[in-house]
Amino acid sequence: MTGFQSILLLRHELLLIVAALAIIVVDLSLPAGKKTRIIHFSLILFSVVFLLSFFPTKSGELFGGSFQGNQLTGFMKDILNLAVLIVFLQSGGYLRKKENAHKMAEFFVLIIFTLIGMDFMISSGDFLTFFIGLETASIPIAGLAAYDQLKSRSAEAGVKLILLSALSSGVLLYGISMIYGATGSIYFKDIALKISSSPLIILGFIFFVSGMGFKISLVPFHLWTADVYEGAPINVTAYLSVVSKGAAVFIFAIILFTVFKNVIHIWENVLYALAVLTMTIGNLFALRQNNIKRFLAFSSIAQAGFIMLGIMGTGGLGMTTVVYFLLIYVFTNLAAFGVAAAIFDASGVETISGYKGLYSTNPKLSLVMMLALFSLAGIPPVAGFFGKFFLFTSAGSQGYFILILIAVINATISLYYYLGVIKAMFIDKNDQPVAAFNSSVTMRISLLICSTGIFFVGFASGIFEYIMSLSSMLF
Amino acid sequence: MSILSLFVLVPVLTIIGIMFTAGLKGTRIVAAVGMGVQLLLAACLMFYYLSVKGAGDLHEMILVSDYNWFPSLNIHYTVGVDGISASLIALTAVVIFAGIFASWGMEYLPREFFITLILLATGVFGFFISLDLFTLFLFYELAVIPMYLLIGIWGSGPKEMAAMKLTLMLMGGSALLLVGLLGLYFYSAPNGGPYTFNILELAKVHMPYEAQRFFFPLTFVGFGVLGALFPFHTWSPDGHASAPTAVSMLHAGVLMKLGAYGCFRVAMFLMPEAATEMAWIFIILTSISVVYGAFGALMQKDLKYINAYSSVSHVGLILFALLMMNQTAIDGAILQMISHGLMTALFFALIGMIYGRTHTRNIYEMGGLMKVIPFLGTMYMIAGFASLGLPGFSGFVAEMTIFFGAFQHQDLFHRVATILVASSIVVTAVYILRVIGIFLLGQIKHEEHLRLQDAKWHEKLSTITLMIGIIGIGIFPLWLSNTIMGSLQPIIDRLTVYLH
Numbered sequence: 001m002t003g004f005q006s007i008l009l010l011r012h013e014l015l016l017i018v019a020a021l022a023i024i025v026v027d028l029s030l031p032a033g034k035k036t037r038i039i040h041f042s043l044i045l046f047s048v049v050f051l052l053s054f055f056p057t058k059s060g061e062l063f064g065g066s067f068q069g070n071q072l073t074g075f076m077k078d079i080l081n082l083a084v085l086i087v088f089l090q091s092g093g094y095l096r097k098k099e100n101a102h103k104m105a106e107f108f109v110l111i112i113f114t115l116i117g118m119d120f121m122i123s124s125g126d127f128l129t130f131f132i133g134l135e136t137a138s139i140p141i142a143g144l145a146a147y148d149q150l151k152s153r154s155a156e157a158g159v160k161l162i163l164l165s166a167l168s169s170g171v172l173l174y175g176i177s178m179i180y181g182a183t184g185s186i187y188f189k190d191i192a193l194k195i196s197s198s199p200l201i202i203l204g205f206i207f208f209v210s211g212m213g214f215k216i217s218l219v220p221f222h223l224w225t226a227d228v229y230e231g232a233p234i235n236v237t238a239y240l241s242v243v244s245k246g247a248a249v250f251i252f253a254i255i256l257f258t259v260f261k262n263v264i265h266i267w268e269n270v271l272y273a274l275a276v277l278t279m280t281i282g283n284l285f286a287l288r289q290n291n292i293k294r295f296l297a298f299s300s301i302a303q304a305g306f307i308m309l310g311i312m313g314t315g316g317l318g319m320t321t322v323v324y325f326l327l328i329y330v331f332t333n334l335a336a337f338g339v340a341a342a343i344f345d346a347s348g349v350e351t352i353s354g355y356k357g358l359y360s361t362n363p364k365l366s367l368v369m370m371l372a373l374f375s376l377a378g379i380p381p382v383a384g385f386f387g388k389f390f391l392f393t394s395a396g397s398q399g400y401f402i403l404i405l406i407a408v409i410n411a412t413i414s415l416y417y418y419l420g421v422i423k424a425m426f427i428d429k430n431d432q433p434v435a436a437f438n439s440s441v442t443m444r445i446s447l448l449i450c451s452t453g454i455f456f457v458g459f460a461s462g463i464f465e466y467i468m469s470l471s472s473m474l475f
Numbered sequence: 476m477s478i479l480s481l482f483v484l485v486p487v488l489t490i491i492g493i494m495f496t497a498g499l500k501g502t503r504i505v506a507a508v509g510m511g512v513q514l515l516l517a518a519c520l521m522f523y524y525l526s527v528k529g530a531g532d533l534h535e536m537i538l539v540s541d542y543n544w545f546p547s548l549n550i551h552y553t554v555g556v557d558g559i560s561a562s563l564i565a566l567t568a569v570v571i572f573a574g575i576f577a578s579w580g581m582e583y584l585p586r587e588f589f590i591t592l593i594l595l596a597t598g599v600f601g602f603f604i605s606l607d608l609f610t611l612f613l614f615y616e617l618a619v620i621p622m623y624l625l626i627g628i629w630g631s632g633p634k635e636m637a638a639m640k641l642t643l644m645l646m647g648g649s650a651l652l653l654v655g656l657l658g659l660y661f662y663s664a665p666n667g668g669p670y671t672f673n674i675l676e677l678a679k680v681h682m683p684y685e686a687q688r689f690f691f692p693l694t695f696v697g698f699g700v701l702g703a704l705f706p707f708h709t710w711s712p713d714g715h716a717s718a719p720t721a722v723s724m725l726h727a728g729v730l731m732k733l734g735a736y737g738c739f740r741v742a743m744f745l746m747p748e749a750a751t752e753m754a755w756i757f758i759i760l761t762s763i764s765v766v767y768g769a770f771g772a773l774m775q776k777d778l779k780y781i782n783a784y785s786s787v788s789h790v791g792l793i794l795f796a797l798l799m800m801n802q803t804a805i806d807g808a809i810l811q812m813i814s815h816g817l818m819t820a821l822f823f824a825l826i827g828m829i830y831g832r833t834h835t836r837n838i839y840e841m842g843g844l845m846k847v848i849p850f851l852g853t854m855y856m857i858a859g860f861a862s863l864g865l866p867g868f869s870g871f872v873a874e875m876t877i878f879f880g881a882f883q884h885q886d887l888f889h890r891v892a893t894i895l896v897a898s899s900i901v902v903t904a905v906y907i908l909r910v911i912g913i914f915l916l917g918q919i920k921h922e923e924h925l926r927l928q929d930a931k932w933h934e935k936l937s938t939i940t941l942m943i944g945i946i947g948i949g950i951f952p953l954w955l956s957n958t959i960m961g962s963l964q965p966i967i968d969r970l971t972v973y974l975h
Contacts, residue, residue, distance in 0.1 A: 320547075379620050380613040389609075389653075393548065396657040401689070404657060408650035415646050419623060419639060427627040427635060461545045468547045 008057040009069035012077040012119045015049045020112040027105035035104055039092055042108040043442065046088055050081045061125060065187055068125040072470040076250045076323060077119050083243045083330040084115055089446035090338045091235040093345035093439070099150070107147065110140040111239060118247035122254070127176045127186040130251065134172075134215070138165045141244060145232040157231030164214065164224045172211025178204030188259045197263050205260065209270055215248035218308070219277040222301050226285070229297035234344055237293050238337035241300045246326045249304070253311050253322050257475050264314060271308050272403060279305030279410040286417050290351050292340045295417070299376060300333065302414055306391055309407055313394025316472035321394040323467050325387040328375065331453030332384055335372035338447050339365050346437040352421055357430030362437070366425045368447050375454045377418040378411055383458035390464070477540030479554040479604045482564065485513050486597040490590050499585040503575065506589040510572045510596075517568035521958070524561045528961055535675065535965050536606065544609075549669040553606040557962035559740075559809055560603045562955060563732060566813045567603065569944055570728040570820045571596045574721035576937035577824045580831075581629070581719075588629055592721055595621040599729050608656045608672040608741065612649070615737070618730060619645045619701070622714070622722065630717040637717035644710040645701055652697025652737075658690035659745055677745050678969065684748055691749035694742040695757065701734030702794055703787045704757070705764040712771070715783035720827025723779065727786045728820035732812045735793045739805070739966075743797065747970050754798045755888065761798065762892050764791025769902035773909070778826045778836040781910060782819060785862065788899060789815045795896055796877040799889070802960075802967045804880025807873055809959045814861070814869030814948055821858045821941040825851055828934050832927045838910055843919035850930045852915045854938050859907040861945050864900055869948035872956075874900065 007014065022045060027038050059070035088108065095104045117136025124130035142165065146158025180186055182201045183194040195201060213221035229237045260267055282302030289295040310321040342365060343358075344350050359366040375384030388411065392404050439447075457463055489509025496502045527537055536555035544552045556564065574592065581588050598618025605611035619642070626638035656672070662682045663671045671677065682690075700707040711731075715723045743750040768788025775781045789811070796808035828851055829844070830836050845852040861868035864875075881893040919925060930938070948955055 374620070380616045385613065385616070390548075392653065392657060393660070396661050399661070401654055401658060405651075405654050405693075408653050409647070412643060412647045412650045416639070416643060419642060422623075423627060423635060423639075426624065427638075464545055465547055472547075 005058070005060065006062055008055065009060050009062060010067070011055060011057070012053050012074070012081070013116055013123075015052055016112050016116045016119065019045050019049050020109050020116070023105050023108050023112070035101065036096060038105045038108075039095055042105070043088055046085055046108070046112075050078075050085050053078055053081055063129075065125045065189065066129045067120070067123050069123055070470075070474065072319070072323070072467075072474055073123050073254075075467065075470060076122050076247075079323070079327050079330060080115060080118060080243050080247055083246065083334060084111060084239070086330070086334045086338070086446045086449060087111070087235055087239045087243070089442040089449075090238065090334070090341050092442045094233055094235050094341065097345075099148070103147075107144070110144050114138075114140045114144075115243070118243070121251050122247060124251070125188055127180070127188075130255075131169075131173060131176065135169060137244070137247065138162075138169065141165075141240065144236045144239070145228055147233050147236060151231075153231035154233065155231075157228040160224055160231075161228050168211045168214035168221070171207050171214075175204045175207025175209075175211060178207065188255070191259050192261055195260065195262050197266055201263070202266055205263075205266060206270070209267070209274070212248060212252045213274065216245055216252060216304050216307075217301050218274045218304055219281040219301065222278070222282070225301055226294050226297045230291055230293045234293060234337065234341045234350070237296070238334055238341070241296065241337070242330055242333050245300065245304065246330065249307055249322060249326060253319055256311060257314060257319060268312060268398075271312055272400070275305050275308035275312070275403065276406055277305075278302065278308065279407060283410050283413045283417075286414070289417075290353055292350050292352055292355075292421075295352060295421070296333070296336060296340070299414065299417070302410065303329065303333075303376070305410070306388060306407060309395040309400075309403065310391040312400055312403070313397050314475075316468065316475045317397055318394050319471035319475050320464070320468045321387075321390040323471065324464050325391055327463070327467075328383040328387040328453070328457050331450045331457065332372050332375040335368055335447060335450035335454060336376065338443060338450060339369040339372070342439040342443050342447075343434055346439070347434045349434055352424050354434065355421065355424045356428040357433030358425040361433045361435060365439070365447075368451055369425060370422050371451055371454050373418040373421055377415050379415075381458065382454050383456075384454070386458035386464075477538060477554055479538050479540065479556060481516060482513070482600040482604055483597055485509060485516065486593050486600065490593050490597070493586055493590050493593070496586065499580075499582060502585045502589050503579055503581075506575050506593060507572075509593065510568070510575050513596075513600075514568045514572045517565045520556070520561050521565050524556070524558060525958060528558070528958075535962070539606070549671055550609045551607045551673060552610055553673055554604040555606045556604060558958040558960070559736070559962050562809070562813055562958055563729075563736060564600060564603050566732070566816045566944075567596065567599050567729045569940060570725055570816060573820060573824060573937040573940045574724045576933045576940075577724060577827055578719065578721040579931075579933040583629065588625070588719075591621045591624050592725070595625065595722075595725060595730075599725075599733060602733055603736070606674050608659065608674065608677075611674075611737075611741070612653065612656055615652070615733065616646070616649055618733060619649065622718075622726065622730075625722045626714060626718045629719040629722070631719070632717045633713070634717045637713040641710040641714035644707060648697045648700025648707065648734075650697075651693045651700075655690045655694030655697055655742070658686060658693070659741075662686050662690075674740065674745065682746060687746040687749035688752070691742055691746040691753060694746070695738055695750075695753075698734045698737035698742060699757075699794065702731055702738060703734070703764065703768075703790050704794060705760050705767060705787075705791065708764060708768070708787045708791075711787050712780050712783040715786065715823070716777060716779040720823060723823035723827070724820040727783070727823060728816040731786060731790045732793070732816055735790060735797065735808070735812060738794060739797045739808070743800075744966055744969060747972070750798075750970070751800070754800065758795065758798050758889070758892050761791045761795040762896050764788065765795060765896045765899050766902075769899040769906070773902060773906045776837050776839055778829070778838060778910070778914075779823070781838075781906065782822045782826065785822075785903070785906070786815070786819050788903070789819070789862075792874070792877060792896065792899075795892075796880065799877075799881045799884065800970050801880050801883055802963055803883065804877055805963055805967065806956060806959055807876030807878075807880055809963075810869070810876055810948070810952070810955065811873035813955065814873040814945070817941050817944040817948075818858055818861050818870060821854065821938060821945065822862070824934075824937055824941065825855045825858065828930065828938075829855075833921075833924060838914040841914040841920060841924065842917045843915075844924065844927070845915045846919065847925060847927045848929045850935065851938075854942065855915060856911055857942065858945070859911055861949070863904040863907045867946070867949045869945045869952075872949060872952040876956075
């Protein structure tokens with residue numbers, strides 16, 4: 001492989017490193033009164049990075065197999081880039097607040113660094129690279145969660161995240177060490193050949209799933225989620241619930257489908273139980289939430305349960321449905337968070353009861369929120385319906401009809417709380433609704449991107465077929 | 476681009492058109508024009524169907540068009556109609572057209588109202604033209620979800636509760652349905668090859684009996700919830716009572732038939748063995764629906780509740796007839812779908828108009844209205860007579876056919892069930908006549924009722940449209956019966972193979 005091709009293979013990571021460094025340097029050179037310019041600079045720079053990353057390339061390996069690049073991982077990274085771009089577009093209002101005047105650039109830099117970690121994680125060819133990527137992603141996230149460091153909830157969120165993250169990484173590493181002990185290799189390819197259902201590997205696998213379960217916030221490893229989501233600034237919460245979770249799901253699926261391919265009978269049972277628990281508990285807790293961030297936290301836990309159904313499908317179909325669902329999830333969840341952020345920036349309201357009568361004052365935001373919630377609930381004709389339907393199809397392809405039944409009953413329960421928000425916005429009367437306001441241009445662009453995605457990703461079957469063609473080649 | 480896709484395209488274009496209007500006047504005109512075009516299309520479809528069949532076309536479905544939407548999963552957008560779906564499309568077009576005129580004076584958020592209402596209709600039309608279970612399911616859910624907003628925002632009474640109850644029960648039903656449809660999909664290729672959602676393809680495959688036993692109840696109950704199958708009917712009285720007029724019309728008139736049509740076209744047609752084996756369970760449940768609904772209607776004081784329970788009873792009769800699984804009974808069931816659709820839409824339209832004048836739906840607070848609003852009163856009486864099955868109206872034709880069909884079964888179980896169900900006709904007569912006697916005839920109870928105005932032009936247009944259908948079917952039942960009969964044969968053939 002020539003040098004240029006290696007660079008191409010690493011294009012996502014290299015571009016992000018350049019961007020992060022450029023933001024630091026430019027921020028240093030900006031005069032004191034004009035620091036807000038860094039927001040525009042970062043947005044433009046990141047858009048360029050996003051576009052450049054689409055450069056087509058072949059598959060290949062680097063560093064003796066530690067780094068694997070192919071079109072599917074490239075597509076996954078593009079999805080993450082897109083999500084981060086939307087988060088950046090939505091963060092302007094938050095960063096312009098007075099208390100953030102001295103730390104605007106750090107927001108972008110920290111997020112880009114976590115993204116680099118995630119990209120390496122997705123492309124990893126062995127457990128070492130995987131673990132380094134994971135840790136690179138984890139530590140800056142704690143900093144982001146504690147971004148409002150003077151607010152005790154935010155500081156608490158940061159501490160909670162870093163402590164539990166360290167614990168789960170330890171558990172994960174322990175599991176990896178057992179798998180290494182049983183197979184004598186850390187390379188995915190070697191392990192896949194030597195894997196068996198010996199007790200040590202089963203134990204190692206359970207530790208591995210526990211560690212990943214924490215990152216994806218599967219029940220019973222979800223306890224940190226609601227508190228951290230509530231304490232962190234809303235844009236960081238959006239980032240955590242979409243990008244951080246998405247990356248973890250991607251690598252989890254890749255490792256299951258490649259490394260543990262030959263011991264499906266072990267992990268399918270484990271995932272079955274996790275999926276049922278995650279959907280049900282996430283849903284039941286979401287029923288009673290009034291804070292919009294906690295609400296979306298539990299809703300995203302429940303969504304993670306649905307994603308597990310896609311993974312149950314294994315192989316090309318399973319991978320496709322998971323990637324496809326996450327692409328839709330990016331648009332959907334970020335639309336919901338975007339509206340929540342816009343309302344919070346303008347009025348400080350972050351409770352569902354505070355949204356009462358929103359349609360009378362802010363009809364467009366209410367409509368975007370309704371679209372997003374319908375998409376989360378899986379109502380046609382928006383994209384969420386297609387995403388969920390295909391996840392169920394994936395589980396059905398392996399004959400898990402009882403699991404699908406549990407899932408669809410959960411989907412019906414979830415409708416209750418999604419409709420609850422819609423009821424607050426459209427039906428309930430309120431003497432003092434959130435006053436009418438104009439959100440920033442960047443926020444509007446981000447919501448436009450999200451709404452377009454929600455409307456068209458489902459109907460445009462070409463996207464699904466494209467992902468299918470990419471993943472059928474690999475699995 | 477197929478002709479049938481127009482039935483989805485026209486409502487969508489109407490919705491887009493409404494988005495660019497402002498105020499009640501512009502909005503309702505766009506809506507009326509759009510749905511008028513739709514009504515014309517439906518009429519053309521009926522005539523085209525009859526002329527094609529008259530010329531000796533033997534295809535099961537006509538105007539079939541197919542687009543491979545998700546090739547890797549073999550999910551298609553396939554449309555086509557037979558006599559049954561064509562007549563139901565015509566019914567829908569009539570009811571939505573009448574519904575637009577019944578909500579001519581919708582003052583609160585008119586633009587949003589008409590958009591949501593037509594979105595609902597889009598789902599219904601899409602459902603009836605779909606031959607692929609994926610799109611069928613997509614349109615089915617699309618027809619259900621706008622109900623939440625329509626009842627929640629524009630309803631009356633305990634509307635939030637009613638809207639939530641209705642939506643959750645119907646979506647719960649569609650959740651069961653989804654499992655059933657995936658089951659059909661994954662058992663569609665016993666000899667390898669791609670799976671399919673296409674109804675006509677699925678009908679050629681024999682699904683293993685064990686699988687049918689698991690998936691048939693899920694699918695039947697899934698659709699049955701929308702058909703107000705006992706004990707899943709409780710959404711219906713609350714939902715219909717709280718919904719605004721046009722929504723009650725569309726929902727009782729058309730949406731409940733979606734459930735019955737699905738039970739028949741998907742559950743029974745594609746899983747005939749399990750249907751035959753399990754029919755007795757559902758015959759018992761539907762018999763309860765019929766009798767219980769009739770007695771429920773007898774006990775109510777609110778006009779809307781009376782008609783909601785009456786709908787439970789009548790739609791129960793449709794499901795009952797379908798489960799009899801012979802040609803006469805199923806023919807009657809389809810006639811009843813259309814007849815009841817028109818009749819109940821007329822009832823709800825009239826109730827909405829009367830309520831708009833008297834501001835009460837309690838029959839004991841009204842009386843002698845026949846004297847002050849003779850047009851609406853006469854219409855209500857005619858609808859009532861049609862509903863209790865008086866000859867000359869559509870209800871008579873449908874119910875007679877159903878009971879003839881049901882009596883063809885010789886065994887004790889079917890006989891007892893049929894006699895029980897047939898006895899509900901008497902109860903129907905009692906509650907209809909009771910209502911008419913109390914609130915239309917007799918003395919005027921309130922002074923201010925003397926000053927009521929009779930129907931305006933748009934109300935007359937709305938009710939007369941429906942009335943033409945009711946009397947038309949009553950006098951020329953063969954016209955509709957022939958349309959349906961030709962399409963029934965392949966279905967009956969498939970069902971009767973397993974019947975003995």
